[in-house]
Amino acid sequence: MIVAPFKTPSNGRQHVRFSVFSLARNALRGHQDWPEQWRSPEPKASYDAIIIGAGGHGLATAYYMAAEHGMTNIAVLEKGWLGGGNTGRNTTIIRSNYLWEESGKLYDHAMKLWQNLSQVLNYNVMYSARGVMMLAHNVHDIQVFKRHIHANRLAGIDNEWLTPEEAKEFCPILNVSKDIRYPIMGAALQRRGGVARHDAVAWGYARAADALGVDIIQNCEVTGILRDASGAVSGVETSRGTIRTKKLGVVAAGHTSVVMEMAGVRMPLESYPLQALVSEPLKPIMPCVVMSNTVHAYMSQSDKGDLVIGAGTDQYVSYSQTGGLHIAAHTLDAICELFPVVRRTRMMRNWGGIVDVTPDRSPILSKTPVPGLFVNCGWGTGGFKATPGSGHVFAHTVATGEPHPIAAPFTLDRFRTGRLIDEAAAAAVAH
Numbered sequence: 001m002i003v004a005p006f007k008t009p010s011n012g013r014q015h016v017r018f019s020v021f022s023l024a025r026n027a028l029r030g031h032q033d034w035p036e037q038w039r040s041p042e043p044k045a046s047y048d049a050i051i052i053g054a055g056g057h058g059l060a061t062a063y064y065m066a067a068e069h070g071m072t073n074i075a076v077l078e079k080g081w082l083g084g085g086n087t088g089r090n091t092t093i094i095r096s097n098y099l100w101e102e103s104g105k106l107y108d109h110a111m112k113l114w115q116n117l118s119q120v121l122n123y124n125v126m127y128s129a130r131g132v133m134m135l136a137h138n139v140h141d142i143q144v145f146k147r148h149i150h151a152n153r154l155a156g157i158d159n160e161w162l163t164p165e166e167a168k169e170f171c172p173i174l175n176v177s178k179d180i181r182y183p184i185m186g187a188a189l190q191r192r193g194g195v196a197r198h199d200a201v202a203w204g205y206a207r208a209a210d211a212l213g214v215d216i217i218q219n220c221e222v223t224g225i226l227r228d229a230s231g232a233v234s235g236v237e238t239s240r241g242t243i244r245t246k247k248l249g250v251v252a253a254g255h256t257s258v259v260m261e262m263a264g265v266r267m268p269l270e271s272y273p274l275q276a277l278v279s280e281p282l283k284p285i286m287p288c289v290v291m292s293n294t295v296h297a298y299m300s301q302s303d304k305g306d307l308v309i310g311a312g313t314d315q316y317v318s319y320s321q322t323g324g325l326h327i328a329a330h331t332l333d334a335i336c337e338l339f340p341v342v343r344r345t346r347m348m349r350n351w352g353g354i355v356d357v358t359p360d361r362s363p364i365l366s367k368t369p370v371p372g373l374f375v376n377c378g379w380g381t382g383g384f385k386a387t388p389g390s391g392h393v394f395a396h397t398v399a400t401g402e403p404h405p406i407a408a409p410f411t412l413d414r415f416r417t418g419r420l421i422d423e424a425a426a427a428a429v430a431h
């Protein structure tokens, strides 16, 4: 499925299309002539729409607004550097094995867009469908995963049950001994699941949006939301001055509550640190992604060779981008038991991101009580996988003023009406 292929700009700006020819041409020139990937424009006095947050979701939203809805007089405002939030801090797992039909449609919409995203953006996002396996360690896990498998298959989403022996065949370094604290009793495997390169996703969307005329303005913190006499959005105050707009999309992940407070909207969100680690690079030992919600650990191997390992959230809300040491230590204990072969591997770096968690562990893609104000948040520990789908449906919501049919159930209002979409069991390690 091609959705809005990358367009070379017609406004005379230099924007090279990546191809074997442009690579060869630039190689011959010593790679000195590559143009900038996106501009760094000064903010204009007003835009038709503004997106707050240049993470993957905000950039994808802007790209699809321009590519599919013809809205090119738009800006993405970012307080730091683009992709520097959770987009550049996540462990890149992609899957769509959620329980409820509403979620299946949303995450599988994204899964389908991942398939040819590199071609659409003309940017290699390194999507790799290497399979995501979720381990069951007790009877409750088995029942929950089998329920998910049946629900997914009824909805046309692949997911299958593996015995411990089959799990080991899929991931040979897995320890399926019965003598460990939480023996592996089986696994749910989504073969279409996998990983992509997080930075490339942000950069690819940024470059493609810029090519269509979107202004991406970094180092521009939104400090206030302006409203007219009727209460509707009329602009934003920023660290680089006032900018007028009648349409505002807030896509600020862990800081969504802070930004929405500027418009007087209280959000059903809690922000927690979530951390990850990478090891020294190793030769290829890990052909897939393995996750264990029960022991709070998961691992994959990047194309550079480092093991990418993730932990659960801290137990306390916080805006600190680190995460407790005891959480990382607990995760590494579990990793050493699940994969004894990595016991002597050295860890190179760890870091944290601030994740925005809703009470039902499902995202919010919604209009708000404030006319002209839209919000895309609540992806918590699992929004990277949804980046293309989230941007695609949210672009429709902001551009048309009405929710895209796939986004329609994910309203802010559901926390008042009680029509929750409980995905606690599918939301992975962190909950």
Ligand code: FAD
Pocket: 052, 053, 054, 055, 056, 057, 058, 077, 078, 079, 080, 081, 082, 083, 084, 085, 086, 087, 088, 089, 090, 091, 092, 093, 094, 220, 221, 222, 223, 251, 252, 253, 254, 255, 259, 274, 275, 276, 310, 351, 352, 353, 354, 355, 379, 380, 381, 382, 383, 384, 385, 386
């Ligand atoms: P972000 O990338 O955080 O973008 C929001 C942007 O808003 C930030 O750049 C921020 O600077 C900006 N901003 C905030 N306030 C303001 C303001 N006032 N003015 C201007 N800009 C502002 N998901 C998965 O699917 N798979 C995984 O394997 C996975 N692993 C994870 C591991 C870790 C350690 C973490 C932290 C998260 C993980 N996630 C994973 C979750 C995933 O990273 C997020 O759900 C997703 O990246 C959110 O993208 P975003 O674009 O909404 O947010």
Ligand code: PYC
Pocket: 091, 093, 094, 095, 291, 298, 310, 381, 382, 383, 427, 428, 429
């Ligand atoms: O949502 O699959 C996920 C995930 C894995 C690690 C963090 N989130």
